[in-house]
Amino acid sequence: GIDGxxxxxxxxxxGEIGRDADGRLIRxxxxxxEKQGRGLFVSWLKQxxxxxxxxxxxxxxxxxxxxxxxxxxxxxxxxxxTVVNAGIYDGCYGVLAGLEVIDALKCHAFESSRPIIVGAxxxxxxxxYVPDMMGSLVFAGGLSVDAxxxxxxxxxxxxxxxxxxxxxxxxxxxxxxxxxVYVELHIEQGPVLERDGIQIGAVENLQGISWQRxxxxxxxxxxxxxxxxxRCDAGQAAARVITFVKDHVERAGTSGVATxxxxxxxxxxxxxxxxxxxxxxxxxxxxxxKLKAAEAALADYLGRLAAExxxxxxxxxxxxxxxxxxxxxxxxxxxxxxxxxxLSVRRMxxxxxxxxxxxxxxxxxxxxxxxxxDGISHNPREHTEPDxxxxxxxxxxxxxARLARE
Amino acid sequence: GIDGxxxxxxxxxxGEIGRDADGRLIRxxxxxxEKQGRGLFVSWLKQxxxxxxxxxxxxxxxxxxxxxxxxxxxxxxxxxxTVVNAGIYDGCYGVLAGLEVIDALKCHAFESSRPIIVGAxxxxxxxxYVPDMMGSLVFAGGLSVDAxxxxxxxxxxxxxxxxxxxxxxxxxxxxxxxxxVYVELHIEQGPVLERDGIQIGAVENLQGISWQRxxxxxxxxxxxxxxxxxRCDAGQAAARVITFVKDHVERAGTSGVATxxxxxxxxxxxxxxxxxxxxxxxxxxxxxxKLKAAEAALADYLGRLAAExxxxxxxxxxxxxxxxxxxxxxxxxxxxxxxxxxLSVRRMxxxxxxxxxxxxxxxxxxxxxxxxxDGISHNPREHTEPDxxxxxxxxxxxxxARLARE
Ligand SMILES: NC(=O)NCCC(=O)O
Ligand SMILES: NC(=O)NCCC(=O)O
Numbered sequence: 001g002i003d004g005x006x007x008x009x010x011x012x013x014x015g016e017i018g019r020d021a022d023g024r025l026i027r028x029x030x031x032x033x034e035k036q037g038r039g040l041f042v043s044w045l046k047q048x049x050x051x052x053x054x055x056x057x058x059x060x061x062x063x064x065x066x067x068x069x070x071x072x073x074x075x076x077x078x079x080x081x082t083v084v085n086a087g088i089y090d091g092c093y094g095v096l097a098g099l100e101v102i103d104a105l106k107c108h109a110f111e112s113s114r115p116i117i118v119g120a121x122x123x124x125x126x127x128x129y130v131p132d133m134m135g136s137l138v139f140a141g142g143l144s145v146d147a148x149x150x151x152x153x154x155x156x157x158x159x160x161x162x163x164x165x166x167x168x169x170x171x172x173x174x175x176x177x178x179x180x181v182y183v184e185l186h187i188e189q190g191p192v193l194e195r196d197g198i199q200i201g202a203v204e205n206l207q208g209i210s211w212q213r214x215x216x217x218x219x220x221x222x223x224x225x226x227x228x229x230x231r232c233d234a235g236q237a238a239a240r241v242i243t244f245v246k247d248h249v250e251r252a253g254t255s256g257v258a259t260x261x262x263x264x265x266x267x268x269x270x271x272x273x274x275x276x277x278x279x280x281x282x283x284x285x286x287x288x289x290k291l292k293a294a295e296a297a298l299a300d301y302l303g304r305l306a307a308e309x310x311x312x313x314x315x316x317x318x319x320x321x322x323x324x325x326x327x328x329x330x331x332x333x334x335x336x337x338x339x340x341x342x343l344s345v346r347r348m349x350x351x352x353x354x355x356x357x358x359x360x361x362x363x364x365x366x367x368x369x370x371x372x373x374d375g376i377s378h379n380p381r382e383h384t385e386p387d388x389x390x391x392x393x394x395x396x397x398x399x400x401a402r403l404a405r406e
Numbered sequence: 407g408i409d410g411x412x413x414x415x416x417x418x419x420x421g422e423i424g425r426d427a428d429g430r431l432i433r434x435x436x437x438x439x440e441k442q443g444r445g446l447f448v449s450w451l452k453q454x455x456x457x458x459x460x461x462x463x464x465x466x467x468x469x470x471x472x473x474x475x476x477x478x479x480x481x482x483x484x485x486x487x488t489v490v491n492a493g494i495y496d497g498c499y500g501v502l503a504g505l506e507v508i509d510a511l512k513c514h515a516f517e518s519s520r521p522i523i524v525g526a527x528x529x530x531x532x533x534x535y536v537p538d539m540m541g542s543l544v545f546a547g548g549l550s551v552d553a554x555x556x557x558x559x560x561x562x563x564x565x566x567x568x569x570x571x572x573x574x575x576x577x578x579x580x581x582x583x584x585x586x587v588y589v590e591l592h593i594e595q596g597p598v599l600e601r602d603g604i605q606i607g608a609v610e611n612l613q614g615i616s617w618q619r620x621x622x623x624x625x626x627x628x629x630x631x632x633x634x635x636x637r638c639d640a641g642q643a644a645a646r647v648i649t650f651v652k653d654h655v656e657r658a659g660t661s662g663v664a665t666x667x668x669x670x671x672x673x674x675x676x677x678x679x680x681x682x683x684x685x686x687x688x689x690x691x692x693x694x695x696k697l698k699a700a701e702a703a704l705a706d707y708l709g710r711l712a713a714e715x716x717x718x719x720x721x722x723x724x725x726x727x728x729x730x731x732x733x734x735x736x737x738x739x740x741x742x743x744x745x746x747x748x749l750s751v752r753r754m755x756x757x758x759x760x761x762x763x764x765x766x767x768x769x770x771x772x773x774x775x776x777x778x779x780d781g782i783s784h785n786p787r788e789h790t791e792p793d794x795x796x797x798x799x800x801x802x803x804x805x806x807a808r809l810a811r812e
Binding site: 083084085125126127130132188189190191207209211219220221222223224225226227228230233235236238239240242243246249250255257258259260261262263264265267268269270271272273274275280282284318350351352353372375376377378379 | 489490491531532533536538594595596597613615617625626627628629630631632633634636639641642644645646648649652655656661663664665666667668669670671673674675676677678679680681686688690724756757758759778781782783784785
C-alpha cells in the first residue's frame with residue numbers, strides 16, 4: 001500500500017502554506033503562497049526521482065519514465081490552488097495521493113507497461129481568474145494558451161504576468177502528451193457518501209456548470225428624499241434576482257443548484273440608493289437540458305425585471321461547461337478495487353467541477369471520491385478522516401496497478 | 407442682493423476639489439480633498455474679513471463681529487463634505503450662500519444688532535464616519551467631543567487622528583456660543599418643489615432617521631456539491647431582508663422610505679455559498695410612531711428569518727434621530743421673504759438629514775429649500791439652475807436682515 005503517514009503529513013504541511021494573519025488559508029492561483037506551495041510540491045517530485053515538466057500555462061507534472069517510452073502514459077492529478085479561507089484537502093489530496101501511488105509502485109519496482117505522470121493543474125478554483133479548471137482545459141485543447149495567459153483577474157492582474165513573476169511560465173506546450181487514461185482522486189465536497197455511510201464513490205458523471213456575472217444599472221439618488229415610487233434601485237433589483245434563482249431551482253425540483261456567491265453595490269454608501277449592483281450566478285445541473293432551462297428562465301426574469309423596474313441589465317458569461325460522462329470501464333475498475341479492499345462503493349455524480357472533466361475530452365477518465373465530514377468544503381472546516389484518505393489512495397493505487405499492466 | 411455670480415463661481419470652484427481620475431467628486435469627510443476644500447473656504451472667510459474659529463470637532467466658523475458683542479449671534483451654515491461620486495451643491499450651497507449673505511450685509515454697512523456667523527460642520531454626510539450630522543450634533547451637545555473623535559471610519563481610520571492629520575483639530579470647545587437663531591439654505595435633494603412648480607420651500611419639519619448595520623451569519627460551503635435543502639446561505643437571507651424592507655414601507659403606504667445602500671458578502675467567491683452578509687438599512691419617516699413601527703417590523707422579520715433559515719442575525723445601531731419640528735416663526739419669515747420676492751413658496755418636510763436638525767436642539771431653527779432638477783442628489787447629475795440658487799440666497803439674505811434687526 002501507499003505510505004499513509006507521509007500522505008497525511010504532507011497534506012498538513014502543504015495546508016500551512018498560505019495562512020494569513022487570521023489563520024485563513026488563501027493560496028489562490030499564482031499568489032506568493034501558491035508559488036511557495038508549488039516549490040514544495042516540486043521538491044517532493046524530485047525527492048521521488050521523477051522528471052519535472054512545467055508547461056506554458058504553469059501545469060506541473062512529475063513523470064515516472066518507465067515501461068515503453070512511446071506508450072501513452074497513465075495520468076493522475078488534481079490541483080494545489082485554493083479558494084479564499086479554504087480547507088486543506090480540496091485538490092491537494094488528489095495530487096499528493098497520486099505522487100504516493102507512483103512512489104509506492106516505483107519503490108516496489110512495479111513493472112508498468114507505460115509511463116505514469118502526476119499533475120497539478122493551474123487555477124482549478126477559478127477564484128482569481130476565470131474560467132475554473134483552466135490549466136486542465138488548456139491542456140485538453142479547450143482554450144488556447146495565449147487566451148489563458150491574457151486572462152485578467154478580479155484584482156486586475158494578468159495571469160501570464162503573474163505566472164512569469166512566480167517563475168512557473170514553463171516552455172513545454174500544454175497537451176505535450178495524450179494520456180492513455182486519467183484518474184483523479186478527490187474529497188466529495190458534498191454530503192452524499194457520509195449521509196449514506198458509503199466509503200468510496202466511483203464518479204460516473206459530473207454536472208454542467210454555468211457561471212455568469214450580472215450587472216444591473218439603476219439611478220443613484222438620495223435615500224431620504226426620494227419617494228419609493230420614484231426610485232430606480234439597482235440593489236433592490238439584485239435582491240429579487242438572488243431570490244429568483246434560488247426559488248427557481250427549488251421549484252424545478254431537479255438536482256440542479258444555484259448560488260450567488262459574490263456581490264457589490266455602487267457607490268455602496270449608506271444613504272445613497274445603489275446605482276449599480278454586480279453579482280455572479282453559478283448554475284449547475286447534471287442534465288444539460290435542465291441547465292439550459294435554468295439559464296433561459298434567468299434570462300427571461302432579467303428581461304421582465306428590466307421592463308418592470310426600469311433598470312438596465314447586462315450579463316457576461318464567465319464559464320460554461322456541459323455535463324460530462326466519465327469512462328464506464330474505469331468506473332468499473334474503481335468499483336472492483338474498492339470491493340477488493342472490503343470498502344462500500346457507490347456510483348455517483350460530481351457536484352463540483354474537476355480537472356478530470358477537462359482531461360475527459362482527450363482520453364478515458366474517471367474519479368474516485370472519499371467522504372467529506374458534514375459535506376463541508378470551501379470552508380476551513382473541510383475534513384476527511386485520515387484512514388478514509390489512506391483508503392482512497394490505496395484504491396487509486398490498485399486501479400493504477402491494473403491499468404499499468406495493460 | 408447677494409453677489410450671484412461669485413456664489414455660482416465659488417460653487418463650481420469648490421466643486422472641482424476632490425475629483426478622482428474618472429472625474430468623480432469624492433470629498434468625503436477629512437480626506438485630502440476635503441482638507442483642500444476647507445483651506446479654500448477659510449481663505450474666502452478671511453477675504454471677507456471674518457474671524458475664523460475652528461472647534462475641536464473641526465467645525466469651521468466665519469464670524470462677523472458686529473452689533474452687541476454680548477448678543478447671541480445669528481448662525482447660518484451647512485457642510486462641505488460630500489458623499490462618493492457626489493454633486494456640487496449639497497451642503498456647499500448653504501455654506502457659500504451664508505458667506506455671501508454676510509458679505510452683502512457687511513459691504514452695505516448693514517447695522518446688525520448681533521454678530522452673524524457662517525459655519526461648515528464636520529462630517530455631515532456620514533459616509534466615512536457615523537453618525538451623520540456629526541459636527542452639528544457635537545456642537546449642540548448631543549454627542550461628546552471625545553466620543554466623536556474616537557469614531558472609527560469604514561476604512562479603519564480614527565476621526566480624531568484624521569482631523570489632526572489635515573490640520574483642523576481646533577482648540578475651541580464646540581458649542582462655544584448658543585445662537586439666537588439658525589437658518590440653513592439647501593437644495594431640496596428631492597422631487598417635490600420641481601414637480602409642483604414651487605420656487606422656495608419653507609422647511610417646517612424633518613423626518614426621523616434610523617440607520618442600522620445588519621450582519622447575517624450562515625455557513626460557507628461548496629456551490630456545486632451542496633444540495634439546496636442543506637444550505638445555510640447568508641446571501642439568500644440578506645436578499646430576503648432587502649426585499650422585505652422595501653415591501654414593508656410600500657405596504658405601510660406612509661411617506662416613510664427604506665434603503666439598503668451598502669452590502670458585502672464573505673468570502674465573496676463565485677463558487678462558495680456566502681457564510682456572511684453585511685448590509686445597512688436606512689429607514690425614515692416624518693412620524694416617530696411609524697418609524698418605530700418600521701423598526702419593529704424589521705426586527706420581527708429578522709427573528710423569523712433566523713428561525714426559518716437557521717442563520718444568525720446581529721444588528722448594530724449606527725444612527726437614530728427622531729423627527730424634528732422647526733421653528734414656526736422663522737418658517738413664517740421665510741414664507742414672507744419669498745413672497746416679497748414674488749417667489750412661490752410652500753411649507754414642506756425635509757427627507758434628508760441636515761445640520762439644522764441638530765442645531766434646532768439649542769435654538770430656533772428652520773431651513774430654506776430650492777428645487778433639485780429631476781429630484782436627483784447624491785449623484786453627479788445633481789443640479790439647480792443658477793437663478794434659483796441666487797433667488798434662494800436672496801431669500802436667506804432678507805430673512806437674516808429681518809432677524810438682525812431684532
Ligand atoms: N473541486 C472544486 O472545488 N472545483 C472548483 C470548481 C467548482 O466550482 O466546482
Ligand atoms: N443632506 C444630506 O444629504 N445629508 C446627509 C444625511 C442624510 O442621509 O440625510
